[in-house]
Amino acid sequence: MALGRAAARVxxxxxxxxxxxxxxxxxxxxxxxxxxxxxxxMHVVDVGxxxxxxxxxxxxxxxxxxxxxxxxxxxxxxxxxxxxxxxxRKLSDDEESRLEAELDRILSSPATxxxxxxxxxxxxxxxxxxxxxxxxxxxxxxLETLTAxxxxxxxxxxxxxxxxxxSAVAPxxxxxxxxxxxxxxxxxxxxxxxxxxxxTHPEGLQRAVLERGADVGLAFDGDADRVLAVDHRGDLVDxxxxxxxxATDRHARGLLPGDTVVVTVMANLGFRQAMDAAxxxxxxxxxxxxxxxxxxxSGGCLLGGEQSGHxxxxxxxxxxxxxxxxxxxxxxxxxTGRRLAExxxxxxxxxxxxxxxxxxxxxxxAEVPELCAExxxxxxxxxxxxxxLVRPSGTEPxxxxxxxxxxxxxxxxxxxxxxxxxxxxxxAPRGA
Numbered sequence: 440m441a442l443g444r445a446a447a448r449v450x451x452x453x454x455x456x457x458x459x460x461x462x463x464x465x466x467x468x469x470x471x472x473x474x475x476x477x478x479x480x481m482h483v484v485d486v487g488x489x490x491x492x493x494x495x496x497x498x499x500x501x502x503x504x505x506x507x508x509x510x511x512x513x514x515x516x517x518x519x520x521x522x523x524x525x526x527x528r529k530l531s532d533d534e535e536s537r538l539e540a541e542l543d544r545i546l547s548s549p550a551t552x553x554x555x556x557x558x559x560x561x562x563x564x565x566x567x568x569x570x571x572x573x574x575x576x577x578x579x580x581x582l583e584t585l586t587a588x589x590x591x592x593x594x595x596x597x598x599x600x601x602x603x604x605x606s607a608v609a610p611x612x613x614x615x616x617x618x619x620x621x622x623x624x625x626x627x628x629x630x631x632x633x634x635x636x637x638x639t640h641p642e643g644l645q646r647a648v649l650e651r652g653a654d655v656g657l658a659f660d661g662d663a664d665r666v667l668a669v670d671h672r673g674d675l676v677d678x679x680x681x682x683x684x685x686a687t688d689r690h691a692r693g694l695l696p697g698d699t700v701v702v703t704v705m706a707n708l709g710f711r712q713a714m715d716a717a718x719x720x721x722x723x724x725x726x727x728x729x730x731x732x733x734x735x736x737s738g739g740c741l742l743g744g745e746q747s748g749h750x751x752x753x754x755x756x757x758x759x760x761x762x763x764x765x766x767x768x769x770x771x772x773x774x775t776g777r778r779l780a781e782x783x784x785x786x787x788x789x790x791x792x793x794x795x796x797x798x799x800x801x802x803x804x805a806e807v808p809e810l811c812a813e814x815x816x817x818x819x820x821x822x823x824x825x826x827x828l829v830r831p832s833g834t835e836p837x838x839x840x841x842x843x844x845x846x847x848x849x850x851x852x853x854x855x856x857x858x859x860x861x862x863x864x865x866x867a868p869r870g871a
Contacts, residue, residue, distance in 0.1 A: 440471045440472070440474050440475040440478070441475060441542055441545045441546050442472060442475060442520065442538075442542055443471065443472040443473065443474060443475020443476040443477075443478070443479075444475040444476070444478055444479050444541075444545055445475075445538055445541035445542040445545055446472075446475070446476060446504070446506065446522065446538060447475070447476045447478075447479035447480070447481040447566075448479060448541055449534065449537045449538045449541055450504040450522070450524060450525070450534070450538075452481075452503045452504050452525055453482065453503060454481070454482040454483065454484055454501075454503055455476050455481050455482070455483050455484070455503060455504055455505065455506070456484050456486055456494060456497055456498060456501070456503060456504070456505035456506070456573070457469055457472060457473050457476070457483055457484070457485055457486065457505065457506050457507075457508070458485075458486040458487060458488065458489040458493070458494045458505070458506075458507050458508070459487075459488060459489075459507065459508035459509060459604075460488065460490075460491075460507070460508070460509040460510075460603050460604040460632065460661050460662045461488055461602060461603050461604060461606065461627035461629065461632050461661070462508075462509075462510070462515050462518055462629060462630075462632055462661075463515065463629030463630055464508075464516075464518045465488075465508045465509075465518065468508045468518060468520070469485070469508045472506060472508070472520065473485060473568055476566060477565055477566030477567065477568055478559065478560070478565065478566070479559070479560065479566065480560035480564055480565060480566050481566040482566050482567050482569075483566055483567070483568045483569070484569055484570075484571050485568060485569070485570045485571075486570075486571065486572055486573045486574075487570065487572060487607075488604055488606075488607045488627075489507075489572075489573065489574060489577070489604055489607060489608065490604040490605060490607075490608055490609075490662055490663035490664065490760070490761070490762065491507045491509055491511070491521060491604070491662040491663065491664045491758070492663065492664050492756060492758050492759065492760035492761070492762070492763065493573065493574065493577040493604075493608060493663075494506075494507045494523060494573075495523050495527040495528075495756065495757050495758040495760075496527060496573075496576075496577050496580060496756065496757075496760075497527075497573040497576070497577065498523045498524075498525065498526065498527040498757075499526050499527030499757050500527075500576065500580075502525050502526060503525050504522065504523060504524055504525050505522070505523045505527075506520055506521065506522050506523070507520070507521045507523075507662065508520055509521060509604070509661065509662040510661070510834070511660055511661055511662045511664065511665075511834075512633055512637070512638065512639050512660040512661055512662075512665070512747075513633070513661070513834060513835070514632075514633060514634070515629070515630045515631070515632050515633070515634065517834075519834075522538070523757075523758075526757065527756075527757035527758065528757055528758075529729055529732075529758070574607065574608055574611075577608065578608060578611055578612050578615065581612050581762060581763055581766060582612065582615055582616060582766075584752075584755050584763060584766060584767065584770075585616065585766060585770050586770050586773075586774055587770075587773070587774075589616060589617040590616045590617045590618050590769055590770070590773050591617065591618070591773055592617050592618070592619065593619070594617075594618045594619065594654050594655070594769065594772070594773065595618070595619045595621075595651065595652070595653040595654045595655075596613060596618045596619065596620050596621070596653060596654065596655055596656070596657065596769065597620075597621045597622075597623065597644060597647050597648050597651060597653045597655075597656040597657075597669075598610070598613060598620065598621075598622055598623065598656070598657045598658075598659070598765075599623045599624050599636055599637055599638075599641070599643065599644040599647075599656070599657070599658040599659065600622065600623065600624050600625040600637070600659055600663075601624055601632060601633050601636050601637025601638065601639075601658070601659055601660055601661050602624050602625070602626060602627040602628070602631040602632045602633070602634070602636065602637075602661075603627065603632045603633065603637065603659065603660065603661035603662060603663060604661065604662050604663050605625075605659040605663035605761065605762065606624075606625035606626070606627055608663070608762065609622075609625075609657075609659060609663065609762050609765075610622045610625060612762055612766070613765075616766065616769070618769070621647070621651055621653065623636070623643065623644060623647055624636040624637065624643075632661045633660065633661045636658075637658055637659055637660050637661065638658045638659060638660040638665055638666060638667045638747070638748055638761075639660065641656075641658045641667055641669060641675055644656045644657075644658045644669050645669050645673045645674075645675065646673070648669045648670075648671065648673055649672075649673040652671075653671065654671055654772070654778065654779070655668060655669065655670065655671065655768075655769065655772065655779050656668065656669035657669075657761075657765040657768075659761045659762070659765075660748075660761065663760075663761045663762055664749055664758065664759045664760060664761055665678070665745075665747055665748035665749040665750075665759060665761045665764075666681075666748045666750075666761035666762070666764050666765050667681075667748045668680075668681060668765070668768060668779060670778065670779040670780040670783060671778055671779065671780060672780055674780065674783075676779060676783045677746055677747075677748065678744055678745050678746045678747050678748040678749065678750060679702070679706050679707045679709075679710040679746045679786065679788070680710075680783045680785075680786060680788075681744075681748065681750060681764065681768055682700060682702065682710070682742065682743070682744050682750055683710055683713050683714065683783075683785050683786045684768065684771055684782045684783060684785060685742060685750075685752075685767055685768070685771065686700045686714065686717070686719055686742055687713075687717050687719070687785050688771045688774075688775070689741075689742060690717060690718070690719055694741075695719065695741065695742060696739050696740060696741055697720065697738065697739060697740060698718060698719050698720055699719065699720040699721075699722055699738060699740050700714060700719055700720070700721060700722070700740065700742050700743060701721075701722045701723075701724060701731050701734045701735050701738070701740050701742070701743030701744075702721060702722075702723060702724070702731070702743060702744065702745070702746075703723065703724050703725065703726045703727070703730070703731060703745050703746070704723055704724070704725065704726060704828055705726055705745065705746045705747075705828065705841060706721070706723070706745075706746055707746065707786070707788050707789055707791055707843065708789040708791075708825075708826070708843050708845075709786045709787045709788045709789045710786050710788075712786070712787075713785050713786035713787070717785070722734055722738060722740070722743075726745070726830065726833075727833065728744070728745060728749050728751065728758070728759050731743045731744060731745065731751060732751055732753070732758070735751060735753050736753070740753070741753045741754050744759060744764075745759075748761065748764070749761075750764045752764070752767060755767075789825075789843055789844070789845060790843065790844055790845070790846065790847040790850045791841065791842070791843045791850065792840075792841070792842045792843075792850045792851055792853075792854040793839070793840070793841050794839070794840045794841075794854055794858050795832070795837045795838075795839055795840075796837060796838045796839075796840065796858060796861045796862060796865070797836060797837060798831075798836055798837065798838050798861075798865040799836065799865065800836065802831065803831070804829060804830065804831070807864055809864065810829070810860055810861065810864045813856070813857065813860040814827060814829050814857065814860075817842075817853050817856055817857055820853070821842075821844055821849065821853060824844055824845045824846075824849065825842065825843050825844030825845065825849060825850060825853070826842075826843050827840075827841065827842050827843075827853060827857065828840075828841040828842075829841075829857060829861065838861050838865065840854060840857050840858055840861060842854040842857065
């Protein structure tokens with residue numbers, strides 16, 4: 440509630456949009472946030488369950504700030520609040536700092552938090568709360584991005600909604616696109632979001648694609664800002680491959696400014712090799728869609744994203760959008776008449792090992808010199824034949840270890856060595 444009050448003061452606007460995903464804790468957190476906004480005189484529009492990128496779209500369309508109650512791909516007990524400034528952009532560093540400062544001030548002295556010059560609203564001046572969906576406009580905007588306006592009715596698609604926010608929108612979008620559709624995991628009950636399904640667990644989708652003889656499968660995460668695909672053989676097509684497909688397609692059509700694509704340090708070595716062969720320049724950022732978007736904007740790039748399937752088409756959206764990405768991938772298939780497996784062959788993935796180490800508390804690696812030394816030693820041992828990345832998770836008490844090498848055995852050995860070093864440093868058991 441205090442955060443809502445702070446947001447109303449810092450992100451002043453005509454009204455404020457608030458939505459959520461399907462977690463059991465969503466309604467109570469949304470109610471508290473909305474109460475705080477209204478307590479400061481803000482008119483709040485509750486748009487209900489909607490994907491995070493749908494709120495970003497509505498924020499851009501109406502030029503007002505928005506908030507999404509969601510913990511994305513995390514398990515259901517987690518939750519969080521994502522803010523967008525007017526225009527559908529994540530908050531700037533300055534806006535975040537001012538929001539945090541105002542929140543601290545309110546919490547430190549609730550009784551006297553309001554500035555004397557701006558007494559709290561009373562009577563008719565308090566904010567109003569209305570419920571109004573924005574899904575129809577969002578669905579229409581997504582469908583407008585298709586080159587021919589629709590997809591072939593012969594195309595068979597299976598989608599996995601992860602019992603999350605995609606359940607409220609994705610089936611409608613895909614049905615109206617023209618494809619033959621089968622839907623999985625679109626019955627949220629508050630606790631089943633991301634549980635054994637969606638982009639974090641695509642195994643069920645892979646089986647369904649094979650069983651139904653479908654052309655393609657799409658797996659969304661809990662708030663539908665990312666997607667992974669499955670080809671007709673049941674093979675997973677990750678974010679690197681989706682970006683490679685879209686980058687080469689747009690490059691061939693002269694729609695890739697600067698012949699450049701932006702990815703994070705997690706992008707596979709095979710992706711870099713494929714882009715080099717296609718004459719496409721790769722710009723690398725730290726892990727996180729925020730850094731990808733900042734680099735895209737500063738360099739005038741229109742396509743970028745992450746291996747996780749969080750992909751940004753900057754001329755079409757202000758943030759990563761799993762449903763939009765899925766449509767763009769299907770659009771490439773329809774225009775070229777090529778199957779997804781053939782398109783994904785544009786790149787060959789190098790062996791890449793990922794491990795999550797559970798830790799009691801996250802610390803910047805710069806504060807752990809002995810671990811940094813071990814990481815440098817392993818990287819030096821691989822040389823140009825591979826690379827390593829060790830970083831704390833941004834959302835969970837984990838340290839993530841990634842090792843890539845030309846040979847699987849080399850990647851596995853290096854990963855085991857680094858995992859052991861992390862466990863020794865933090866004194867924590869290894870996670871899955």
